[in-house]
Amino acid sequence: MAHAAETSAAVRGSAQLKSTGRKEPRVGFEGWMMAPGLLLLAALSIVPFIALIAMSFSRVRLLGGVKLDLVGLGNWARFFTDADMWLSWLRTIIFFVLTVGLEMVLGIGIALCLFRVLRGRNILLGLLLLPMFAAPSIVGLLGRYLTDSTFGLYAWVLRGLGYSGDILGAPVSAFAAVVLMDVWEWTPLIALITLAGLSSVPQSVREAAAVDGARGWMTLRYILFPAISNVLLVALLIRSMDAIRYFDIIWVTTNGGPADATKIVPVRLYETAFRFFDLGYAAAIGLAMLAFSIFIARTFVRLLDVRGLTR
Amino acid sequence: MSTSMTPPASPMPPETLPGEATRPPVTAAPRGEAQSPLEDSSRRTRWLVTLLIVVALLWTLVPLVWMLMSSFKNAEAVTAATPQFFFSPTLDNYRNLFSGANNLGPYIVHSVLAAGISALLAVGLGALAGYGLARTHMRGKKHLAFWIISTRMAPIAAVVVPLFLIFRGLGLIDSIPGLILAYLTFNLPFAIWLMSAFFAEVPSSLEESALVAGCSRWQAFWMVILPLTKSGLVTTFILCLVFAWNDYAFAVVFSGPSSQTLPIAASQLVTQTGIDWGQLTAIGTIVVVPMMLAGLAVRRWLVTGLTLGAITGE
Incomplete structure (x- = not known):
């Protein structure tokens, strides 16, 4: 990661700091810096979020392996x-x-x-x-x-x-x-x-x-x-x-x-x-x-x- | 004169109570005889402030001092019907915690590993991503920032439920890596956001001159900017450590015999048959004291840290 960042910066030259983001459509240095953290965060937040939505429309079975059975709006009807x-x-x-x-x-x-x-x-x-x-x-x-x-x-x-x-x-x-x-x-x-x-x-x-x-x-x-x-x-x-x-x-x-x-x-x-x-x-x-x-x-x-x- | 400006350091001698002599004539003239009650009221305010601070101190410290005291009491003194203020201190409670069937040692190791590693990972990744976030001009930056902060604010209960399912599928229940990942769900967004606030304080002209001097972007970050945010790094690390160390809601669901942390050990002393309050106050002391010391060590940056950089203190 450090290496990739270094080369990408070297290619771009030095004095471009302020205008980099606007001119370049590619992932700039900032993008590379953010990538590891944001990818992990995405895995830790978006995946559970989707799972949460799916679960709210299902009956969840835990025995014999995790399994979701869709039940439609049942949980929500109960909720309200x-x-x-x-x-x-x-x-x-x-x-x-x-x-x-x-x-x-x-x-x-x-x-x-x-x-x-x-x-x-x-x-x-x-x-x-x-x-x-x-x-x-x-x-x-x-x-x-x-x-x-x-x-x-x-x-x-x-x-x-x-x-x-x-x-x-x-x-x-x-x-x-x-x-x-x-x-x-x-x-x-x-x-x-x-x-x-x-x-x-x-x-x-x-x-x-x-x-x-x-x-x-x-x-x-x-x-x-x-x-x-x-x-x-x-x-x-x-x-x-x-x-x-x-x-x-x-x-x-x-x-x-x-x-x-x-x-x-x-x-x-x-x-x-x-x-x-x-x-x-x-x-x-x-x-x-x-x-x-x-x-x-x-x-x-x-x-x-x-x-x-x-x- | 506003009461907040009277120096409380030296109590005013009674002779000057009327106060005409000490007032600048400009402000004193139009108010006339209102002087004396004014001085009285400023005096009363000072007493009130002192009283309130004493009450606040008692309210804050009595439970903590009582916990500390009780942890050094023997079994009878801990549960005496009349509170025992004087007693002969004993280390029995602490000794019992580290000997016998339920040794506290492994719990401490689990706590240190889970909280420490998650805090380290959060600060490491958070520093990189926070720097990127502070300097990027990409479109949708606001949406990105909002996504990060809303991850931090997500209620634990709403995160635990799907994570439980996912961890069960992945076999991460009752494992230290599972706990570390669970703690990263709140520590990582916190660290990214807070580090970004610390980096934003560093003027970007510093990188520009580093680049002109021949540094690569990475070198400018690593050798120029990062050392300037050392206090930010330490603050972020300690706050992440405190959040993870103090966690109960995740640990109570995700941890098992081979990953239970200290707060779980404390709650396990609560049983149907009774509670060993001596041992419990001892565990409480062990859990609470290190975090208080760590927290006070970064007191100068606490405001910045705990408001996620929204307010910079002092």
Whole structure:
């Protein structure tokens, strides 16, 4: 690969860098550079994508070799009429709005607080970022330990405050618990991005605002927020697409229970695919989730376009 | 004066509380007696900020510290009805993890191999493709970029289902190569996109002068541009490593006895008969601490990395 690239570049000569792509219809140096990565990516994404579509119209048999039997729209008909499924989507949306919403609010709050701290800000930020690097499955297991009704630290604290139920055992508190575990892990990401945005607002803008008599809330509302609105939008989108990707925390804590209270769509998909081995129906659910994430990706890329960041 | 500009370093002595003397007359004159409450409120804001930061620190660190502490407790202290804040530390949990029937050693090897190799491959291929993507002027570049990013954002659940079928057909279930390929489904597009963002920061005039100096395109890339993006390479590698190391959703479907990773080992301690929380917190510490150190090592570029290059921090 390196060799091919070298010769193709040598043939073309040196000073053509800017005009190469437009003049040459052939695969240029850039094309050769992209080829190995993109070919592998194509194999890893387009093949499964086609398989997913095929599966969603089939009954998948696993015993005695993988086999697809076409069943037409059966899986899709089931998908649109499954009442449990609609409840799962509703729960997913509530979970999504609560986690991402809380993370945005708390993350921006933490960033604004840190922004006022001048000395030791880096150490504080470093400590506050730690949860982000923890494996979500470990976060879930740790959450289970902390909320265990007999020896959990947080359950003990709550008992002191007068609440003594089994946190992961009751629908509402279990839902709240998994939301909070997600919030614990991912709020730092929002804080980190927001703080970067705040730090990039030029000092002169803030000084000008101060001279004009703006202060406190006014500076925030009319100077800082407008200046970092794009940054906040990026944070929101990045977090949104990961929020629909991960479900490890729920999988290891409640596994969708109690009484389906935390059964969001990805959990139901896993259950359908790998407990009941109904891979055709799972594929239909997967495609619907994919459509949602592509919508978010589209928004993300369009936003970058507007800001001229995709070059 | 905006509260954000008051240096919190030296607490203001009480005599200057009214604050008339410290204000420039220009801004002080029109506001008159509004001064005193203002200073009060800036003071209150500072207290509030400190309080909120303390609360945030507690909320963030208590679970982690508790996990670390519990991993050094003996069986009784771990599941004591009243939380034990003082205890005599023991290494029993860690010792038990590495001796006896379910030795953690192989899990660590699987995790290191699967996460490490997938991260290396992702960065290698991602650097090449990212450079190409950053410099190409081909038509349809936007569509290409969009395809790459949407691959990264695809929900894991939607990827796992068809991959499961394909891997089963290819005999890749319960194998390290299978896990590496599975991790590349999210690490490769991430690395391509992020490296492309890092390369785009390097002005292309640098290559032009390298070409004028007689370099080939490859040499210009290898000897001039790549060394300039060393921090980008390291950041991309570490983030890929963290994503793969932390994976649970792929491993729980694709791995078997000869390829199980650390997060799977942790979840296997959860059994019908009970959970050994001492060992579990010990595994948790082993899984979490290296990634935290790695993540903090590239803190300067984290914003760029985690926003896929959309925002460049500091």
